[in-house]
Structures are given as structure tokens and as C-alpha cells.
Amino acid sequence: MDVKQYMQQLGQQARKAGREISKADSGRKNLALLKIAAAISADSAELSLQNRKDLQAGKENGLDAASLDRLELTPARIEAMVEGLKQVAALADPVGEITNLCYRPSGIQVGQMRVPLGVIGIIYESRPNVTIDAAALCLKAGNACILRGGSESIHSNQAIAACISKGLAEAGLPQTAVQVVETTDRAAVGELITLKEYVDVIVPRGGKGLIERISAEATIPVIKHLDGICHVYIDGKADIDKAVAIALNAKTHRYGVCNAMETLLIAEHIAGKVLPILAEKYAEKGVELRGCLKTCSLVKNAVRATEADWHTEYLAPILSIKIVADIDEAIAHINQYSSAHTEAIVTEDYTLARRFLREVDSSSVMVNASTRFADGFEYGLGAEIGISTDKLHARGPVGLQGLTSLKYIVLGDGHIRQ
């Protein structure tokens, strides 16, 4: 069978399974999640075995250390998958929830019911645990899904897929509700993102290159974020201790993540106090500083930032720093350079905090908290299937809510329009 035919078949099966799963009651969906968790626990030796094949192949193909690390399924990571499944099972079922059901002057009742989107296509890179996170969220939200992991994790993903199939079958749900693409042929991605008849939304997870390509070529709506150029603004009325803790955590807690701070903005008024302390701490961590002229005059070890720096997501121990006059300049800078992912203000000023929250147009806007909190687990979504910096549909970490939509329901008693 050729790839086009194969993907068409997955699509047809997913559409059919989606109809089934959309009707499944919460108990059965939760049972499936727990049965999958049990299968993962029971088959952990097999998972490790298959994962070692991927690791071996990855080494032979010259994967870098970071990629090999992401690829590895350690016992702790297998246990985390099991825990993740249990957490999603414990979440409230979003499907069928009816809100705002009100009587209208005509006598009809109008409300909104939360319903599954249908079929979700997810395309991701090396981390095999995404297979479980994505399957669990799609299942709980009543969607079928087609998962396309990276070719470097094919054995791990197929072993996980076997556990998912087993769990679905044991719960009496169609095994085609979660399908993991079996071929590593790259053409499968091209097919998946154009299966308009069978797939309702595509969620790409991975590097910017992958996501840009998918966004450009997909004929199906895509939920995505491209960049995480996140800002922290230390206002003139910031508490110095909080400012230092947040600016340090936002940059150095992890470097290669989308919610790490890439640019630090500091009010001129407080820069002399806070910047030398921060510069020393960044130096201890080996963070390279690239600053505006004023920054460089305050910090010896900073080099001059270029225009390109303000546009750059470093994903590395590098930080750009700009000293601004006030919140107006800070917000103007953010509006111009931010990728609309996550921005934070550090301030004790009530009025400025309120303004920042309202006026900064990003998927997450924070006061006195580290940008690193922009995450589905931290927000209480149970897990996240991705982060959206688009404005339509879902913004920020995408959990169960983003995998559903609201339809209108109308209840009458023979009502007709006058």
C-alpha cells in the first residue's frame, strides 16, 4: 500500500472512531486511560527494550546528546507517563458540559454544549512520551487522533501504541481511536496535513522549522506556536528581591524551553540597583549578556545588543537586556518584538500591574511570577498538547478545552419563529 492510500485509510478509520469516542461516556474513557496506564506499567521492560533500539540507531546516526536525552525512556519517564494518564483520568470530562442555558423572550432556552472537535492530527519530534500525553488528552476530550512521531523514536512509539491499543480494547473502545503512524516515510506528514475530509485540526510540536513548514502546507487549521520570545519587565516600583528571583528563574531554570525569558526590560529608575546584582548572578550561571547602551554602561561584562537580538529566541544561556524609561516604552517594545507567548511584569504598583495585564497582548501575561509557569501542568490543565500563540480558538497552553468546541443547543416546546 502506498503512503497516500495508507494515510487515507487511517483518516477514514479515525473519522469513524471519532464518532464512537465522541459518544463514549466519561467512565469508559477513564477506564481506557487507566487500562493504558496498566499496560504501560506491565510492559515497561518491552518499552525499554524498544527504546534501546531507537537509542542505538540514534547514536549510529549521530544524534546529538540533547536529542538522545529527549529520546530516552528512563524508568522515571515511564512512570511519569503512567502518572500522566492517571491525572488525565482524574480530570472532569469536558464533553457535554452545558453552559449559559437561559430562557429567551421567545420562550426557547439557548445554551452552549462543549463537544469534541473530531479528529486531531499531531506531529511531533523525538520525545516518545508525547505519544501518551497527546493520546490521553484527545481521548478524554472525545476526539480520535492520528499521531506522527519522529522517525528516530519509531520503535518506542510503536511499543507505546501497542499499550494504547490494548487499553482501548480492554475498555471496549475502538482501537482506531488512537492511531500511531507506522511508516517513517516523510510523505506521511504531507498527507496528514491535507486530509481535510478526515482531520479537523493539526497540532505540530517541535522545532520552528517543522512548525513553519506544516503551517505553510497544511490545508487544515493548525494550533501552534512558532517562537517563545518572552519578556520580563522590571518596573521602577519592583521589589528588588522578587525581581532578581524572577529574572533569574525565567532565564536560567531551563534554557531550551519556549517559556524561558529571552529579553529583560528594566525601568531606568531601578536599573542601577537591580542590574549589577543580576549581572553577577547571571555571570555565575555563565549567561552571556547583550545589552543596550545604557545596560553596557552599568554592566562591564555585557556586549552591545544588535537589532537582531530583540528578535531572537536564543534557547540558550544568552540574554538581551534593554533599559526603558517606563511601562509605556516596555509595552511598546513588547508589542514590537514579542512572539506573543508569555510576558511578565515585576512591580508592587497596583495601577501598573492592572495596565500590564490588560494591555499586553500575549497568550500569557503575568504579574510577579516567572514566565516558566506558562505550562499546562502549572495552569491545572492536567497536561498540554501544545501552546498556541494564535489568537483564534485556543491561546496559551492547550489542554482539554482547546480540543473541544462549543455548539449552541436550543430547547423548545414546539416553538416557531414569529
Add this chain to the structure above:
Amino acid sequence: MDVKQYMQQLGQQARKAGREISKADSGRKNLALLKIAAAISADSAELSLQNRKDLQAGKENGLDAASLDRLELTPARIEAMVEGLKQVAALADPVGEITNLCYRPSGIQVGQMRVPLGVIGIIYESRPNVTIDAAALCLKAGNACILRGGSESIHSNQAIAACISKGLAEAGLPQTAVQVVETTDRAAVGELITLKEYVDVIVPRGGKGLIERISAEATIPVIKHLDGICHVYIDGKADIDKAVAIALNAKTHRYGVCNAMETLLIAEHIAGKVLPILAEKYAEKGVELRGCLKTCSLVKNAVRATEADWHTEYLAPILSIKIVADIDEAIAHINQYSSAHTEAIVTEDYTLARRFLREVDSSSVMVNASTRFADGFEYGLGAEIGISTDKLHARGPVGLQGLTSLKYIVLGDGHIRQ
């Protein structure tokens, strides 16, 4: 100035005005709406004069009677625009509403804030009152908008635009928050739907041809519906009187609207009772009936429906009728042929009503009510900017909520990620 340059300029101005209007408080936005209403009332003679120019030109260009009717601004329609503005002013301001603000185990508070989308581009055909509906909803939701009406209503739209500008200025809001495209050059549409940098969403309103073209060519997300192939299913346990009233209203209240019923499904069990009564009433109204074999055996004046009929939005006094075994066959038919706009069941059966509401995947799903209720005014949205049959973002009639999105907000007290 060429069209490309002109539209770029409108886009830049809209983006700037959007930032202003997103910050405007509710009182000022409501004041603008009421000032626009006052300007419309005061200038009604001028509006009628300009409208007569369009009507005259329309007649000379051979517009059909229906189009001329849509184009006409009668005193009652001018008064309806004024009323519409007052109604939107009276709606609660959606912007800045914070929901689900909860403490998380880490100590941060996480919630969602409703915020404007930014700049909305609206493309519509002959009815000039859309100019007011669209401007009012966009303004209230904190968005700037660029409105492109039909060339046949250019004088009317420019006169309305003058009233909008006056009202905005009197309320101290930027006049560029609502811009009505001044050129009738068709190239302006092509420019508008690809102004990615300045426009966040496009809402096309009009015939299927217009909407298909815009959807295919836009590089900006589009909120739309293409077809309204709406179904009513009369179940075996339907109350006959309600069934007759609803099936008649859904088809004959107005023919040329997207929420009119196009296909009637009837349970075999009740068809012999209900269909002869309905057929007689449809005959009185001059509705042509196209039925399945069983329908034709029960109704003398029905002709045989072809496969194409089940796919057709007649927008005319024509109805296709199919007799089905039960709700399963009804839902299967709907899933196959519906445009996912609006479907209704007529039944007194609690269990089947519940199933229909859950399993029918359309933007509006109704029990014992006419499909004609699928409308922003009837749903209490104040007005509607269009109807969406897409699944992402907004479904069904799109009012203020569909013109906004939810961003996450996080409140901390110096919290950092562990």
C-alpha cells in the same frame, strides 16, 4: 494612490486604532455607539438620498428585485440600525472579563481574561445595514475593523461611514477604528484578505461564491459558513401539532435564509400521520416537494428526489423529504449530508432528545424548535456578525464572544518555578 497602497494604509491605521480601542473603557465605547445612533437619526434624510443613488444605479445595472430590496434603506431599516446600536451599547462589555481565577498548588493564581482579537476585516454584499451591525459589534468587543461592502451600495455605505466617524470623534475615539473601504475596485478585497500584518480575522458575508473565493485566497483566518443545509427530524414520538408547526415554520417562514430547513426527515412510524397534513400545507404555500420512494407513495404531489437533492441548499420554496427507520438513520443522514449549520428533532421522547443533542455535530442543535431560531438576535447576542459552521474558535451565530479571545493571566507574589 494605488489599491495595494491604499489598503496597506487602512491596515496600518486599523492596527494603531485597534491598540487604542482595546484599551477604551466600556463607557466610552457605549458613548460612541450612542453618538453614532444619534448621527444616523439626525442624518436620515442624507442616508435616504445617498441610498436612492444606489437604488437608481442598481436599477440601471439590472439588479434583480430581491437585490434591490436588500439594498433599500427604508425609514424602518434606518430606525432598526439606530435600535441595533442602542442594543449593542446595552450589552455587557466582554473585554477584560476574568474567569476561572484560581490558586494553583504552586501558589500562583491562574485565570483567563477575555480580550479583543485586534483588527477584523468584513466583506459583505448588498445590505448596507451590515455596515452598522458589524461596526457596532467590533467596536464593543474592542476591535478595529475594515469594512468592505458591495459596490452597489457604495453611496449608502459612505453615508453611514460618515455617521460612524462623527460618533467616534464625538466620543473621543480614533475615527480609524472603523474604516469603510472607499474604492469599489475588486482588487481591494484581494488585498484585504492577505493583509496578514494588520488584520487578524476575516468575516465574509454573502453568497456561497463570494465566501468560497475568500476562503480559498485568504492568508488570514476566516470565520464563515458556506451552506445552510438544515434538517428537521420528526421522530416517531413527535407531537403531531408541534411537528407540523415546526416543519412548516422552518421551511416557509423565509425561503432565502441560511437557517431555513432544506430536508425533512420523518420516522417511518409516524410518516403516514404527519406527512399528508404537511403536504397539504406545503401545497397551499406553493412548496415543491421532492421525496424518497416512500414519501412519493404517501404524497401524490411529490416528485422523486435525486442524490443531488440531499446535498442542495435550495434557498427557495423546494423541500426534500426522506422517510427513515429511526433516529439512527436520521443522524446518519445528517452526518452525511448536513452542512453542520442547524438541525432540529421533534420528539416527546426524553432519551432520544438527549441523544440528538449530544450526537448531532452541528453549530446549532435543537429540540422542538424551528431551525429559524438559529440567529444572533434570537440567541441574545444582541446582533451577529455572521454564522460559523467551522469547529474552531466560534460556532453558530458569532457575536461579541466570537470577536474576542481568552488569554491566560497569572498573578504571583514573586513566585518562581521549582
